[in-house]
Amino acid sequence: MIRKTIFAGFGGQGVLMMGYIYAHTVMNEGYHVTYLPSYGVEVRGGTANCTVAVSDEEIASPIASEPDYLVVMNKPSLYTYQNRVAPQGIIFLNSSIIDTRPTRKDLNIHDVPVGDIAGKLGNPRVQNVVMMGSFIKKTGLITPEAFLKGLKQILGEKKKSAMEINRKAFAAGYELEI
Amino acid sequence: MQGNRVIGEAAIRAGCRFYAGYPITPQNELTEYMADNMRRAKGGTFIQAESEIAAINMVLGAAAAGARAMTSSSSPGISLKQEGISSLAADELPAVIVNIMRGGPGLGNILPSQGDYFQATRGGGHGDYRTIVLAPASVQELADLTMDAFDLADRYRNPVLILADGMMGQMMEPVEFSDPSSRQYPECYILKGKGKGKSKFIRGLILDAIRMEEHNWKLYRKYQVITQKEVRFETFWTDDAEILIVAYGTAARIAKGAIKRSREMGIPVGLIRPITLWPFPMEVIRSFAERVENFLVFEMNTGQMVEDVQLALGGIGKVQFYGRPGGVIPTPAELAKVIAYQARKK
Numbered sequence: 129m130i131r132k133t134i135f136a137g138f139g140g141q142g143v144l145m146m147g148y149i150y151a152h153t154v155m156n157e158g159y160h161v162t163y164l165p166s167y168g169v170e171v172r173g174g175t176a177n178c179t180v181a182v183s184d185e186e187i188a189s190p191i192a193s194e195p196d197y198l199v200v201m202n203k204p205s206l207y208t209y210q211n212r213v214a215p216q217g218i219i220f221l222n223s224s225i226i227d228t229r230p231t232r233k234d235l236n237i238h239d240v241p242v243g244d245i246a247g248k249l250g251n252p253r254v255q256n257v258v259m260m261g262s263f264i265k266k267t268g269l270i271t272p273e274a275f276l277k278g279l280k281q282i283l284g285e286k287k288k289s290a291m292e293i294n295r296k297a298f299a300a301g302y303e304l305e306i
Numbered sequence: 307m308q309g310n311r312v313i314g315e316a317a318i319r320a321g322c323r324f325y326a327g328y329p330i331t332p333q334n335e336l337t338e339y340m341a342d343n344m345r346r347a348k349g350g351t352f353i354q355a356e357s358e359i360a361a362i363n364m365v366l367g368a369a370a371a372g373a374r375a376m377t378s379s380s381s382p383g384i385s386l387k388q389e390g391i392s393s394l395a396a397d398e399l400p401a402v403i404v405n406i407m408r409g410g411p412g413l414g415n416i417l418p419s420q421g422d423y424f425q426a427t428r429g430g431g432h433g434d435y436r437t438i439v440l441a442p443a444s445v446q447e448l449a450d451l452t453m454d455a456f457d458l459a460d461r462y463r464n465p466v467l468i469l470a471d472g473m474m475g476q477m478m479e480p481v482e483f484s485d486p487s488s489r490q491y492p493e494c495y496i497l498k499g500k501g502k503g504k505s506k507f508i509r510g511l512i513l514d515a516i517r518m519e520e521h522n523w524k525l526y527r528k529y530q531v532i533t534q535k536e537v538r539f540e541t542f543w544t545d546d547a548e549i550l551i552v553a554y555g556t557a558a559r560i561a562k563g564a565i566k567r568s569r570e571m572g573i574p575v576g577l578i579r580p581i582t583l584w585p586f587p588m589e590v591i592r593s594f595a596e597r598v599e600n601f602l603v604f605e606m607n608t609g610q611m612v613e614d615v616q617l618a619l620g621g622i623g624k625v626q627f628y629g630r631p632g633g634v635i636p637t638p639a640e641l642a643k644v645i646a647y648q649a650r651k652k
Contacts, residue, residue: 148478155480163478167332168416188563190477193637 129184131269132192134209136177137201137222142256146199147178149260153278154182157270162190175204182269199263201242201255206230220263222255238266245300254297261301272302309445310475313404313468314339316452317376318347320486322402324368324375326353326361330383331416332472333406337378358383362390362403369399370508372496374456374489378404380472381422382413384430391465392431395525396510400459400491402452403437404468406475409633417633418472418556423610426469427584434522436529438466438536439583441554445479451581453486460491462532469583471606473556473635538581539590543569547576549648550594552615553604554580556635561604563638568645575645583611591618598623600652604641605629 133150137143144165151163165178179192194214200206201222210230213219218236224243240262242255249258257279264275276298283290307315314336317325325340337354344352351368355361361377368375379387384405394401407422409415426439438458440451448470455466497506512518540558543565544550553561558579568575578594580587591601601623603612612627619625628644630636 151478161480164473165476167472167476186562187559188566188638189560189635190473191635191637193639 130181130187131183131197131267132179132181132195133197133199134177134179134192134195134212135199135201136175136205136209139174139176141176141201142253143176143201144178146256146260146263147180149275149279149282150263151180151182152282153270153275154180156278156281157274159184160187162187164190175202175208177205177209197263197267199259200226201259202226203228210235218266220259220266222259224255238262240301240304242301245304246297249293249296249300251293251297254293257294257297258301261298262304263301264298265302265304272298307445307481308335308476308478309448309470310335310406311339312445312448312481313378313452313475314343316449316483317402317456318343318350319483320374320453320456321489322374322376322456323347323350324365324373325351325377326355326364326368326375327378328355328358328361328383330358330380332408332418332475333378333380333404336404336406336475358386359390362387362394365401365403366390366394366397366399369394369401370397370497372491372498374400374402374460376402376404378406380406380408380416381410381419382408384422384425388425388431391437391467392429392433392435393510394465395429395431395435395437396433396521397508398463398495398525399465399508400456400463401465402455402459402468403465404452405470407469407471409631415633416472418474418606418635419631419633420471420555420557420606420610421631422469423583423605423607426467427586427614435525436464436532436584438462438464438532438585439469440466441469441581441583442474443555443558443579443581445474445477445481447581448474449481449483453484457487458536460489462528463495464528464532469555471556472633533585536582537585537587537590539587540577540579540581541590542577542579544576544578544594547574547598549573549575549600549602549645549652550598551575551577551602551604551645552580552591552611553577554583554611557604557606560636560638560641564641564645567638567642568649571642571646573645573649575649580611586614586618588614588618591615592620592622595619595622600648601625602645602648603627606635607631
């Protein structure tokens, strides 16, 4: 089994953080994992992306030429990556700001209005965790408990009070009808 | 943990107490990690030097004074350090130099590449010298080989190069740090004032021809010992292989993925992965040639290590080459196609 995911969006949307928490969590669960961020000549407010590969055996390449899952937080990322997704792959799409559809017809599109949900929770910064709630449910590789544990370990290094709002954000994403 | 940071942590755990560097992508996180963490190491010094050349010469000074010292850079910066590396070899001083390779020549780009193989394995700077070159292929190996690099540098009083690329530096993977061995470095080589003892010299300028020749032969004998004792390599699925891939670092990882795909299609292919690029596993490759005829060298450049493989085989067998230079990272599927083509042709 090997599952590759590309997370992409604007710098500041927590794109690298999504990949990092996910990678950290699957590592806790005993999987082989690689996380590769984009480190090109980027500008603030520009695009950011990272690739996470998860497997039950050694991972040859941390790069995803045909990712199984694509998480897109903005429109340019959808255009950039939709053609790379594996046949029958899943796109998780930030439907709050992406108003177009992928041109490919063979993909499963999964709309997550992360901006609206995070707005209702009163903190737009947790959009990425809303998305991860939905992602974890749909992909089913790890349990929500495992993810929250990983999230806590990472946030714990920064700010303890942040956990509560993130827990709510994750639950909101997880409980979304899919 | 991220590869670059892992190198920093492993170095500090191995007792590195002096780091000087100058920023360059894709190794910046290593310099940053040292800036942040060297101060928690007792007696540790971090210097952001004014240039790469300054950094390597600071390392030379720290090594002469007895510190475990390290510097790091990426391809263009490593070129600048060559004069200092040559001096370290001449002066027989231990130091660890990390090269997180990027595309070249010139300033090139900042993407992963293996274009510095010749520079690393042929000494790089001027004069008759060698550096031990370690080529990690995972973040775990970055940790292990960084620790080993300090021990090797001490044991042979010679600079040791860690040759990785932008992908190794930027990638995160799980890692466990092993316990470092305690340092065995003779006091007699440390410049700290002679006290009542004999004067000590560290000297790279030897104007007399006969004495210079003596020094060259002395270094040569040391390199012979390293060649006999320190060769490291990994074999993967070689037992029944009819085609052998030779690849190192990132390329070797990709090769493993390609080999799995090829095996599923029934192609008997295996991998020899040199872990030390100098000394190169000549004898191992030659011994495989008794049984295997087809070798495929795979590198992220236009063909450098392929020359060492040809040298090892000495005209026996067929050596093919596949490479992608310039920061392109080939996929396992792409290499599997090349393997299938070779298998059909065979």
